[in-house]
Amino acid sequence: MKLKYKLAIGAVAMNFTVVAIAIAVTAVIMNRQYRNISENLIQKSFSIINKTLEEKEQELLKYSRQMASAENIGINLKYISENKNKSEHLIMQATYENVRDRIYTIAQSVGVSEAAIYDADGELTVFALSESGSFSYGYRHKIPKIMYEITELKKDTISSKKSESPIKSIKSYDSFDKIPSNLEKAAYTDKEIVRYEVKNNFLYMVYYAPVMGQIFNVKTMAVEPRQFGVLMVSLQLGLSFIKDLAAITGTRVNLFTGQGLSAGTLSSYKTFDMSVFKSEDSANPINGNTVVFTEVNTDSKDFVQGTLPVRSGNETVAAFASLYSKDIAKANTWQVIRLLCLIFLCCIFLFIPFAFFVSNYLTKAFNIIVDAANCIARGDFDKEITICRKDEIGDLADAFRNMKDSIGHVTLEMDKVIQAVQNGRLDVRCNTKEYKGIWQNLVTGVNNVIDAFADPVAMTAESIDRISKGDIPEKISDKFKGDFNIIRNNLNILIDAMNEITLIAEAIAAGNLNIAIKKRSKKDSLMEALKSMTEVLNTILQETGRLTRGVQDGRLDIRGREDMFSGGWQELILGFNSLIEAFRTPVNVTAGYISRISKGDIPEKINEKYKGDFNEIKNNINSLIDVTNKVTKIAQEIAQGNLSVKADKRSEKDEIMKAFANMITYLQDIADITEKVSNNELEVNVVPKSDKDILNRSLEKMIKNLQDMMNDIQNSMNTVKQQNWLKTGLAELGNTMRGEQEVSILAQNTISFLADYLNAQIGTIYLEKEKDRFYLAGSYACEKSKGIPEIIEAGQGLTGQAALEKKSILFSDVPKDYLNIYSGLGRSVPKNILVFPLIYEKQVKGVAEIGTFGSFSEIETDFLTLASENIAIAFDAAQTREKMKILLEESRQQAEELRMQQAELQAVNKELELQTGLSAASDSDIYQKIY
Numbered sequence: 001m002k003l004k005y006k007l008a009i010g011a012v013a014m015n016f017t018v019v020a021i022a023i024a025v026t027a028v029i030m031n032r033q034y035r036n037i038s039e040n041l042i043q044k045s046f047s048i049i050n051k052t053l054e055e056k057e058q059e060l061l062k063y064s065r066q067m068a069s070a071e072n073i074g075i076n077l078k079y080i081s082e083n084k085n086k087s088e089h090l091i092m093q094a095t096y097e098n099v100r101d102r103i104y105t106i107a108q109s110v111g112v113s114e115a116a117i118y119d120a121d122g123e124l125t126v127f128a129l130s131e132s133g134s135f136s137y138g139y140r141h142k143i144p145k146i147m148y149e150i151t152e153l154k155k156d157t158i159s160s161k162k163s164e165s166p167i168k169s170i171k172s173y174d175s176f177d178k179i180p181s182n183l184e185k186a187a188y189t190d191k192e193i194v195r196y197e198v199k200n201n202f203l204y205m206v207y208y209a210p211v212m213g214q215i216f217n218v219k220t221m222a223v224e225p226r227q228f229g230v231l232m233v234s235l236q237l238g239l240s241f242i243k244d245l246a247a248i249t250g251t252r253v254n255l256f257t258g259q260g261l262s263a264g265t266l267s268s269y270k271t272f273d274m275s276v277f278k279s280e281d282s283a284n285p286i287n288g289n290t291v292v293f294t295e296v297n298t299d300s301k302d303f304v305q306g307t308l309p310v311r312s313g314n315e316t317v318a319a320f321a322s323l324y325s326k327d328i329a330k331a332n333t334w335q336v337i338r339l340l341c342l343i344f345l346c347c348i349f350l351f352i353p354f355a356f357f358v359s360n361y362l363t364k365a366f367n368i369i370v371d372a373a374n375c376i377a378r379g380d381f382d383k384e385i386t387i388c389r390k391d392e393i394g395d396l397a398d399a400f401r402n403m404k405d406s407i408g409h410v411t412l413e414m415d416k417v418i419q420a421v422q423n424g425r426l427d428v429r430c431n432t433k434e435y436k437g438i439w440q441n442l443v444t445g446v447n448n449v450i451d452a453f454a455d456p457v458a459m460t461a462e463s464i465d466r467i468s469k470g471d472i473p474e475k476i477s478d479k480f481k482g483d484f485n486i487i488r489n490n491l492n493i494l495i496d497a498m499n500e501i502t503l504i505a506e507a508i509a510a511g512n513l514n515i516a517i518k519k520r521s522k523k524d525s526l527m528e529a530l531k532s533m534t535e536v537l538n539t540i541l542q543e544t545g546r547l548t549r550g551v552q553d554g555r556l557d558i559r560g561r562e563d564m565f566s567g568g569w570q571e572l573i574l575g576f577n578s579l580i581e582a583f584r585t586p587v588n589v590t591a592g593y594i595s596r597i598s599k600g601d602i603p604e605k606i607n608e609k610y611k612g613d614f615n616e617i618k619n620n621i622n623s624l625i626d627v628t629n630k631v632t633k634i635a636q637e638i639a640q641g642n643l644s645v646k647a648d649k650r651s652e653k654d655e656i657m658k659a660f661a662n663m664i665t666y667l668q669d670i671a672d673i674t675e676k677v678s679n680n681e682l683e684v685n686v687v688p689k690s691d692k693d694i695l696n697r698s699l700e701k702m703i704k705n706l707q708d709m710m711n712d713i714q715n716s717m718n719t720v721k722q723q724n725w726l727k728t729g730l731a732e733l734g735n736t737m738r739g740e741q742e743v744s745i746l747a748q749n750t751i752s753f754l755a756d757y758l759n760a761q762i763g764t765i766y767l768e769k770e771k772d773r774f775y776l777a778g779s780y781a782c783e784k785s786k787g788i789p790e791i792i793e794a795g796q797g798l799t800g801q802a803a804l805e806k807k808s809i810l811f812s813d814v815p816k817d818y819l820n821i822y823s824g825l826g827r828s829v830p831k832n833i834l835v836f837p838l839i840y841e842k843q844v845k846g847v848a849e850i851g852t853f854g855s856f857s858e859i860e861t862d863f864l865t866l867a868s869e870n871i872a873i874a875f876d877a878a879q880t881r882e883k884m885k886i887l888l889e890e891s892r893q894q895a896e897e898l899r900m901q902q903a904e905l906q907a908v909n910k911e912l913e914l915q916t917g918l919s920a921a922s923d924s925d926i927y928q929k930i931y
Helices: 003-068 073-083 089-110 239-249 327-377 392-422 437-468 483-509 525-552 567-598 612-639 655-678 694-737 743-757 797-805 858-930
Strands: 114-119 124-131 134-141 147-153 169-173 193-199 202-217 222-237 252-257 260-264 292-298 301-312 315-325 762-770 773-780 791-793 809-812 821-823 826-828 832-840 843-852
Touching: 003 089, 003 193, 003 202, 003 222, 003 239, 003 301, 003 315, 073 089, 073 114, 073 202, 073 222, 089 114, 089 124, 089 134, 089 858, 193 301, 193 315, 202 252, 202 260, 202 858, 222 858, 239 252, 239 260, 327 392, 392 437, 437 483, 483 525, 525 567, 567 612, 612 655, 655 694, 694 743, 694 858, 743 762, 743 773, 743 843, 743 858, 762 797, 773 797, 773 843, 791 797, 797 809, 797 832, 797 843, 832 858, 843 858
Parallel strands: none
Antiparallel strands: 114 124, 114 222, 124 134, 134 147, 147 169, 193 202, 202 222, 252 260, 252 315, 292 301, 301 315, 762 773, 762 843, 773 791, 809 832, 821 826, 832 843
């Protein structure tokens, strides 16, 4: 099968495979995506359910608290509890009805299912029920026997307009099982509780709250709160509530209890296994973290289900189920698959012609390249490859063109090298870097052939060239063959002869004039000339030696005998004589001047003119004369007390000026020290220059004695000043706290005074509210909105820890986010904070906290320690005054309440007396009619 057919069939098969995989992957992804969408939707629906239940709970708490705190309900319940077992029904009827009507009014307006109040014994007192379109409310009394007095309102009565008079049905029952007559012991609580309960397969949200009242304690002469019963209010979560949830969430919602479906919008789904939820402690009855996702089938429909437990304590009492249909996901998935299949068929019909076109296009280019390759194999490089494309076929054509060009380049490179060798240019080589692989090996082989000829020729030329320039090379040790070896031996003989001549010349140059010089042949004129030169040099050496010894012995009048020589050698001896004469005059002048200076006789400067180094000697002697004069002047100035004179060094080794400069500096330092001491500047550092520096050691001892004396005086003054500051602060603090001030005003005045007196930038003061609890009573430069707590318990933070340990705490290096000091220009963090307790009679009355940018001194800490007890006493007195005011006001209010209760009882007694008189009159009339 040809290549073009293979390409077409392969392209079609690949297209089919890609579409099949795409369909399968799309189906899996969409199914998983719709499952995720379903779970997310269900998760959101449970968030809505949670929020709705929380709103119901808050609404139930709101109205239940209204019932529990209704006017006089606690006092009335106390009256009922005390008299229920001994007073007749008629006497207590008004009190019962008063409590009943208050509960009924609120329960009917709110729409709760049940509302009941139980007394301190847990016995039912009053209640209100909403059930099956009717509303019942009443109370339970015990004398002469247990009876239930119930008022029933029919459905049409409840829904009647406000302008119509309601029709009531009042009945008495000796038993009533619709509401418990006694409260469970676990439900009798002294705090608010909301929990969920199942009654008759319905889920109820039940609220329990204590019913409180106030009594007057004769012993303590104070009004005290006391619990007289418990209020129970329940709200049924029925079908209407479930339908509202379904409408809001957009899912089917069912509510299940242990008995099965309680209410729901998918009525065919009736049972649910509650055991899937484990019992867990949770403060929140609806635990959103325990959602369980499953798939269910009902009425031949598939749903994704999420279930959320409803717990009461550790027990799961019910569960909400949110269901989302899977039919939508299935329909969308099949629609996408059908669309992909249609796309596949269209691709098949369009791709087959295109595949045949591409295969023809590819195979035509391959045929052109095959023809060109056959021509190159035959040595025909004139065949051109006409393909010019920018794809893989184009790359293949370029490769063949490159191969053809590489062969042509190798041929041209070899022709160039052959012509260069023929012209005697043995340094020309083929450029191997332009070729790779076997082409590089071929060009390298040509270079190796040229190297075999070039090395011997180049060696011979180089050796002869170096010898001609006096550079005698080493003997040639490389091995050659044939004629190349004969050339090497002749060059080595020439090198040996040149080395011998060089050794003789080096010996003469080194002063060895006794070296043996032998002629190598009769015509060896070079050796003959060397021998004559050594004899003349020996004679010159003897004469110069005589002159040198005379100069060394100080005989500057000796001269050389120039008549013994001729030519250049005679001029050499005359030069020696002139040299000695040039040295004689400057040396004699120098010796005379140095002799006078050494004896302290400073001469005038030399005015004669000299040249070269002799002029330098003259200048140096003149400089010596100047320096000697300058040193003398410096010594005279110092002797006269002038310490401002300067001794500048002339060089790094000028020890004389360095010594004078050190002496001047030493004397100036002593003068500065004495000047400072005379001006009472005793913080002077005196450092002796050496062990023999007696003057500086005496100054150091004197200054130390003066410093000790001044320190003693300063310490005494500081002690007196601190004591005065401490006493003044305590006195002013006492004035600030004097008088009958309110606690809040006293706290503010106190912390403001402490901050001002201590130059602090921030402060707070906490007072005891109850045992181990403290409230913010006053502050200085604090913003309460910046995280400062209103209440602190013992052991909480630095303030609470100071109260717990009953000792002060100093906190340094305060973190940036701890406490900020604000002003109109910005804010900053205090550097130190001091927290100290206010203790009176071993009791912590409060805690104060002071912050500053600086640090607290010891006297400031002592001041706060002494002041803390005075502050504690002031606050204890202020709090005692306020308590007395509160007790007096409460006593007045309690007396007023007792007066009102007494008036109510008198009214009830009058009503009973009237009813008793009417009953007696009626009995008398009946008796007269009978008899």
